[in-house]
Amino acid sequence: MLKVLSRPAVKLVERYLPDPYIFVLLLTVIAAAAAIAVERQTPLAVLRFWGDGFWNLLTFSMQMLLVLVTGFMLASSPPVKRLLQRLAGLARTAGAAIVLVTLVSLAASWINWGFGLVVGALFAKELARQVRVDYRLLVASAYSGFIVWHGGLAGSVPLTIATDGHFTVERIGVIGTAETIFSSFNLLIVLALFVAVPLFNRLMLPSERESVYIDPRLLDEQTEPRGRITRPAERLENSLTLAWLVGIPGLLFLVDHFLLQGGGLNLNVVNSLFLFLAIVLHRTPKSLLESLHEAIKGGAGIVIQFPFYAGIMAIMVQSGLAGTLSGALISLATETTLPFWTFVSAGLVNLFVPSGGGQWAVQAPVMLPAAEALGVDIPRVAMAVAWGDAWTNLLQPFWALPVLGIAGLKAKDIMGFCLVQLLLTGLIIAAGLTWL
Known part of the structure; x- marks a missing residue:
């Protein structure tokens, strides 16, 4: 059934989903027009919101570019390549490859979102080198x-x-992660998705006649042949000592951060970990730079599109449009259905404000009074906002840019499969937030 359902979804998206750059331009126009029509903002005010933001x-744009590059x-360092190759060797069939890359x-991604984006995309490329499988579904998975x-x-x-x-x-005090991330309802939702998402992806696997394959040779990074070292500059470029004099202290700093200072994971820490490990594992600056030249090719979308999303977020927040949208949906809620409507409203707002922290800043002033008035558990409402933000990322190409850059695909290649996942996972998450 899912194979039948995914076929028209893939064709629909391939035909009508524009390039992510066109998508962000359309969202900009829609957000500006809505701010003028709904919030009665003047065109000049909207223009200022957009330009100032x-x-x-x-x-954040630089951080995301570094997530991709580092x-x-x-992943292109020799030790990690060998590890990915061994792990990919566990998949002998196309179906196994789909399940393995999803898991x-x-x-x-549960550990860290930046880590998940990069690891998933790079592992998909390694699987495509070893297993004959539909490359679109593999990257979508x-x-x-x-x-x-x-x-x-x-x-x-x-x-x-x-x-x-x-x-x-x-208003709400400090709410520990025992009531949110490690609450029973949230862990059960996560567990259900760990079972359902790989299964759904596997069931969408096209027949061999309908599948789109990629030549594994196209996935190999091209490196220049190494000649004889004759210049002092070349000795520095190929110096293991120089690379480790910088890379190892960088890793020691991270050890201090985690063990002695009790620090946690954030985007800067993830990028530092990727970078310093890459410096050490590549062994020479020349090897690292060759990898960098290949990596940077996929970052163009991030560089050009993220400023437009910042402008859209500014329009949505400063005009009051995000609050109005959330409030309209919340007005339909009862004590039982408030988490569901919070989830749906967060999913809609996420299309225009694709930032978890930014979205909570926008929606908290609407959701918290509603939760208090209806006597609904605040941690559950907060997690409904969180899950709504994550949910429509399956439709919003903003976060897919690093994955697409690494895989060498376009948004239309994977979003048909993601659309099916959007519908099915939405049911699971909504049910968990409402009844667990």
């Missing part, structure tokens, strides 16, 4: 594991409300 994600460099992506990130260890919303001094602390 356009560069607000520069730090993760690629790490690896789910586990990595790698991306589908991203669905669990906001219910995992690096979830923005649960970690925000567990932090002293967060912006809603006077």
Whole structure:
């Protein structure tokens, strides 16, 4: 049944889903028009919201570009290549490859979302080198594991409300992760997705006649042949000592961060870990730089599109449009259905504000009074926002850009399969938030 369902979904998306750059331009126009029509903002005010917010994600944009680049460099180092090859060797059939890449992506994304995006994409490429499998579904499966990130260890919303001094602390206090990430209802949702997402992906596997394969030779990174070292500069470029004099202290800093300072995972720490491990495992600066040149090719989408999303977020927040959208849906809620409507509203807002922390800042002022008025558990409502934010990432190509950059595909190649996952996982998450 899922194979039959995925066929029209794939064709629909391939025909009508534009390039992510076109998608973000359309969202910009829609957000601006809605702010004028719904919030009665003047065109000049909307223009100012957009222009003032356009560069607000520069730090985040660079972090995301480094997630792609440093993760690629790490995975292309000889030891990690061998590890991925052995792990990929466990899959003997196309179906096994789909299940394996989904499970690896789910586990990595639950630990950290940046880690999951890179590991899933790179592992999919390695599987494609060894197993004859539909490459579109393989990469879509790698991306589908991203669905669990906001219910995992690096979830923005649960970690925000567990932090002293967060912006809603006077209203709800500090809510520990035992009530959110490690609550029974959240863990059961995660467990259900670990079972269902690989199964759904496997059931969507096209027949051999309908599958789209990739020549494994196209996935190999091209490296220049090494000649004889004759210049002093070349000796530095091929110096193991120089690489380790920088790489090993970088890893020692991370050991200090985790063990002595009690620090946790965040995007900067993940990038540092990827970078310093890559420096050490590549052994020479020349090897690292060759990998960097290959990795940077996939980062163009991140560089050009993230500023537009910053502008859209500014319009949504500053005009009041995000709050109005959330409030309209919440007005339908009862004590029983508030988590469900919170989840749906978060999913809709995420299409325009694809940022977990930013979305909580937008929706908390609407959701918290509703939860208090109806007597609904605050941690459950907070996790409904988190899951809604993660859910529609299966439709929103913003977060798929690093995966697509690594895999060498376009959004239309994978989003048909992701659309089916969106419908099915939405039912599971909504049921868990409402009745568990």
